[in-house]
Amino acid sequence: MVKMTIGVYKSNKNAGRFRFHRKKTKKEWKHYFIDIDEDYGNTFGSEWVSGFKARILKRKQQYKRTFVCTNCWKRWTQYVPKNCHEVDECPFCED
Numbered sequence: 001m002v003k004m005t006i007g008v009y010k011s012n013k014n015a016g017r018f019r020f021h022r023k024k025t026k027k028e029w030k031h032y033f034i035d036i037d038e039d040y041g042n043t044f045g046s047e048w049v050s051g052f053k054a055r056i057l058k059r060k061q062q063y064k065r066t067f068v069c070t071n072c073w074k075r076w077t078q079y080v081p082k083n084c085h086e087v088d089e090c091p092f093c094e095d
């Protein structure tokens with residue numbers, strides 16, 4: 001089971017529980033991820049994390065990008081690291 005980070009945002013922990021926002025409600029980091037499980041398939045999930053862990057997770061965050069294969073010219077979307085703008089493998093050309 002691998003958690004692939006797709007977002008780390010500051011969020012209001014009390015959102016929804018109180019009708020009116022108090023000015024001093026503490027914002028906490030929320031980690032959004034895709035749980036990659038080869039047997040049961042991928043599921044989306046979220047969890048509260050500390051500020052320290054949020055910084056680590058942000059570095060590993062994946063971004064959804066669209067790629068075009070220069071061989072078969074088909075498009076697909078894939079989660080890749082921030083500075084990755086090219087992938088070697090085309091899901092349609094693979095043997």
Ligand SMILES: [Zn+2]
Nearest residue numbers: 069072090093
């Ligand atoms: Zn291709």
